[in-house]
Amino acid sequence: MENIIANTPSEISKKELLDRTGISYGQLYRWKRQGLIPEDWFQKRSSYTGQETFLPRERILTRIKSIRSMKDDLTLSEIRERLENELYKEGLRQILLNASDISEDFVDSLELNLDEFALSENGVKAVLVLYSALVKDQIDITKQRELISQTIKTMSVSTQAEKG
Amino acid sequence: MVSFKGVGSVENGNVNGVVIFPGGDYGDLNVNGVATVQGPLQAGVLDIDGVFHGQNDVTCENLKTTGVVNIDGNLQTTLANIQGVVSVHGNKVEADRIVCDGVLNVGGQVSADTIDAQGFINAEEIVGDRISIQSHTSSFFFKMWTKLKEAVGNQNHSIVDLIEATTVNLRGVHARTVSGQDITIGPGCKIDKVDASDKLFIDEDAEVGIVITKAEA
Numbered sequence: 001m002e003n004i005i006a007n008t009p010s011e012i013s014k015k016e017l018l019d020r021t022g023i024s025y026g027q028l029y030r031w032k033r034q035g036l037i038p039e040d041w042f043q044k045r046s047s048y049t050g051q052e053t054f055l056p057r058e059r060i061l062t063r064i065k066s067i068r069s070m071k072d073d074l075t076l077s078e079i080r081e082r083l084e085n086e087l088y089k090e091g092l093r094q095i096l097l098n099a100s101d102i103s104e105d106f107v108d109s110l111e112l113n114l115d116e117f118a119l120s121e122n123g124v125k126a127v128l129v130l131y132s133a134l135v136k137d138q139i140d141i142t143k144q145r146e147l148i149s150q151t152i153k154t155m156s157v158s159t160q161a162e163k164g
Numbered sequence: 165m166v167s168f169k170g171v172g173s174v175e176n177g178n179v180n181g182v183v184i185f186p187g188g189d190y191g192d193l194n195v196n197g198v199a200t201v202q203g204p205l206q207a208g209v210l211d212i213d214g215v216f217h218g219q220n221d222v223t224c225e226n227l228k229t230t231g232v233v234n235i236d237g238n239l240q241t242t243l244a245n246i247q248g249v250v251s252v253h254g255n256k257v258e259a260d261r262i263v264c265d266g267v268l269n270v271g272g273q274v275s276a277d278t279i280d281a282q283g284f285i286n287a288e289e290i291v292g293d294r295i296s297i298q299s300h301t302s303s304f305f306f307k308m309w310t311k312l313k314e315a316v317g318n319q320n321h322s323i324v325d326l327i328e329a330t331t332v333n334l335r336g337v338h339a340r341t342v343s344g345q346d347i348t349i350g351p352g353c354k355i356d357k358v359d360a361s362d363k364l365f366i367d368e369d370a371e372v373g374i375v376i377t378k379a380e381a
Contacts, residue, residue, distance in 0.1 A: 015343075015359075018361075019361075024293065024330040024345060025291065025292070025293070025328050025329050025330050025343070025344060025345070026277065026292060026293025026294070026329060026330040027293075029275050029291045029292055029293070029328075029329075030277060030292075030293065032275070033258050033275050051326075
């Protein structure tokens with residue numbers, strides 16, 4: 001049995017990933033080259049026998065499941081486009097979470113709606129400014145959620161119209 | 165119209181003499197002289213019989229060379245057909261298919277679906293689906309081209325730190341770790357650790373340290 005520095009529960013080694021999912025090295029590296037799996041998910045660390053690569057467990061397992069579910073019906077570039085949308089939503093959630101005065105519970109209460117939204121970076125900043133103002137004015141949390149959701153939706157429609 | 169400096173000429177994508185380009189998209193380029201590209205380069209077919217120096221990333225559909233290629237950034241191509249000497253000093257080379265009868269030196273990772281090398285590949289990592297490296301100097305190209313002999317000197321094997329692929333077939337390769345599903349370690353190989361999840365063959369003229377097979381893992 002190979003001795004390796006133990007991965008944290010939130011990580012999976014590349015070898016375990018291949019064993020668990022049944023994908024080949026060829027598939028893993030092809031998907032990485034084609035941008036379906038972000039390069040920065042591959043984190044190398046020293047082990048007793050050299051180096052081992054670890055990936056974020058839940059994210060990579062979910063990603064491989066997504067790719068497999070789409071690969072029979074979509075081209076790889078279409079899959080990449082879908083995944084970029086997922087990354088965008090994840091990014092938006094992270095931006096909201098990283099705002100110092102916004103709670104995770106609050107962001108999660110918006111999460112269902114985030115699926116439908118496509119905000120520009122400035123749109124996200126505007127939402128955060130609005131949130132700060134609502135907190136400063138001690139607006140009721142239910143009202144905050146309602147106003148933020150409405151604003152995101154309105155700005156999203158506007159962004160999509162500009163793109164269209 | 166291609167904007168360039170130098171004492172050469174550029175006509176219909178043919179570069180002759182000594183030419184310095186800015187970066188950009190040049191369509192198909194055929195370099196017979198000495199070309200230096202200062203910025204990121206995008207090209208269709210990049211055919212280099214002379215000397216090429218890319219000072220940034222190079223992206224093309226098809227890299228063909230019997231010449232000498234130096235790239236300071238990364239190389240991304242659908243197909244690479246190397247009969248000369250290619251050195252990539254960036255982090256990575258990405259391709260669908262690499263055929264290497266010459267020499268490929270890469271500071272970082274080579275990632276390709278298929279690699280078929282009769283020449284030499286020196287890299288930190290080579291990863292992909294089907295990798296075959298059969299390094300030897302008795303091929304037609306090494307007999308024909310003095311510059312190839314000079315490029316490898318007394319080296320008679322490829323040097324790679326890590327090779328990972330679904331199918332790996334090696335001869336004349338020195339590596340620290342080779343991992344894959346179906347692995348053949350041929351004569352002239354010196355491998356510290358082999359990790360095979362399905363089939364493994366080790367030639368009697370190969371030196372292999374630790375062997376991990378699925379039954380042992």
